[in-house]
Amino acid sequence: MIVVLWTDALVWVLVALVVAYVLYARRKAHLAAPWRRVGRSASGMAAAVVIAAMAIVALADSLHFRPRLPGGDPAKPAYAVQVLSVLDLALESLRTRGERTYSAPFATRLYQRETVELGEGKVAREFARLRHGGAHLADEGDRWADIARRGLAGAAGGAAAWAALAWALAWLAARRARLPVRAAWARMLDGSGAVHWPAVLFTLLPFCILVGAVVPLASVYHVLGTDKVGQDVLYLAMKSVRTAYVIGGLTALVMLPLAVLLGIAAGYFRGWIDDLIQYVYTTINSIPGVLLIAAVVLMMQVWLDQNPDFFPTSAQRADARLLLLCVILGVTGWTGLARLLRAETLKVRELEYIQAARAFGVRDLRIITRHVLPNVMHIVVISLVMSFSGLVLAEAVLSYVGVGVDPTMTSYGTMINTARLEMAREPMVWWTLGAAFVFMFLIVLSANLLADAVRDAFDPRVRVGRRLATGRAA
């Protein structure tokens, strides 16, 4: 049975909007030009590859269903309470092969001693073998040889997949440019094309090798260990990607209409409308962000607790909380963008052709949509891309404070939160924290690099400033 969670629906709406924007921008030279500049930026394209790869994981995790229970009447099938996603299907082996408790990466035994019955009433304290991790090994001494063999074979497979992909891209480029494949390949590699292909390809290469090596290993080991209840940490880290993307993406979806409408209205109409809107955002702005969010989230929690019947499954409840968190972040976070838009609109509305349009009696709504909005759009694009990384980081902090996502929902915030206590254990459990660190760092770093490339491409001031700053002798 297909389950459409609220955030799923909105994630797909967001995807549809992005696709629509891309299709629209492709046909308009002035919209496509800055994006071409992004395409030629090496760091921007490398970051885009990572962002896109993670986005695939997030999207696969946004198609939910409840599996049919085996047996029962085929006419009236029964469904499990558990809500799974397509990603869960792909990671079936990671999800279901849980251990009893902590185990280190690539371990074959538990991380702590357990009391084991030896039969005849004797008991011993020992590190028990894992149920799944390395269970295929007859002799545990072969472990590292086995890991090296599987890892290398997988890495070779990954490299081969990369080569095939690179060849396919070169072939496509050759077809389009009517060149021999070899010449097209050489042109791709010199980085002079419309897209900085070397950056794309050489980000994909380590990525393919890594994925290739991890896939065969993950099916027999716990590559990143297991957590307190024995869940595979790699699985948790992959599931958290969606939470991070939903927070980063849906908040933008909430923030955008508020900021654009109010910011432009304030700058365009001035007078009492401007005063009112300015008053609203100064008021919201003057409350320190975390406190405002905490206050709203606390109240939301009270409401959720009062209305438990709204949500048939715990996944739907956690999802509602995630969505409300995005709404809260959006409603408290639109002020910065609105202020920028107001200031820019104040400048734009005095441009001569807009004054001319007004003199001709063009209606305000039409002036705003035809003339003002396209002139301030670059600010919107820059702010949206730049807000993403901040939101991913904010999620972790908010979850620590206790006003983030539902504790049952996997996210980097909840992972860090549990890992904090594990650091104090003796011996220390470091892999949950390590996994959250690496994944979060990759996402946020790529988002920051991409945001930089977008800002450089869209903001005319930055380009001029850079020329001035770097041309010191000139």
Next chain:
Amino acid sequence: MIAYVVRRILYAVPTLIGVNLIAFALFFVANTPDDMARMALGAKRVTPEAVEKWKAERGYDRPLLFNGEARGAKKLTDTIFFDKSVRLFAFDFGNADDGRNIGHEIRTRMWPSLALAIPSLLVGLAVYVTAALAFALFRASAFDIWGVVACIALMSISALFYIVGGQYLVSKLWSLVPISGYQGGVDSFKFLVLPVLVGLAAGFGESVRVYRTFFLEEIGRDYVRTARAKGLSDAALLGRHVLKNAAIPILTGVVAAIPGLFLGSLLTESFFGIPGLGSYTIDAIQAQDFAVVRSMVFLGAVLTILGYLLADLSYTLVDPRVRFE
């Protein structure tokens, strides 16, 4: 100038009223005191009597806005709105759920917060400005480019990792300072070194990058080219002219942050066990003590508005082109 200050303070009043109304709407209208009582008492076994008792203890058993049963002015004053929201303007915060006076807690807890926040601010400012100047001096060199890359990488690490990593390395592995805790007086030094350093590292990437662009913007101006044409060395140019002019946005940013120092840092204080206002707020959020959260929202807004006011004033003082208007 006095007229300007008075006018600015008067402008702040409607904003504070707005903050107060938002807080009131959030805490009492969106959810009734009954909901809060049920939540505080635990969802399972709540009797109506227990709810009434909980509300009476905290003064939530009155009408929201208008008390028809009282007489005279009490019709308006003997209400939740007057007692819980209007009184905030007199900085009368009432009691927390554990019965302690919130105002008293704030007055004692602000000192540890300041003990952490002031050194963090000063050390941070000195280090960030020096580093940004160094990048600006060697602009467009490999040092600058890789420095900016390092800044972006440092920015991409969550503050939580800086804290956990710092505690692990310095306190657990090297055992240099206690892992958390606080003591007043001279002893506070050993408890504060690590939080200050962690804060320094966590803010490095973002601040240095912003300050560097301030410097670069200034370097691009005409007077700099003139000065260089007259034979001034790069270092003298940066130190004497560029630093002074680029300091204006840095200074106003810092001034705006000064009142907020009282509020302390939520994360650092709670991780390092410093009994300041930041950890007070976090504890209140986690214990769902609405009275404390409400008070901190109001106090935070007052301090933020004060910060904006000071920033505007300092701007007019250091930049003669800006006039009081």
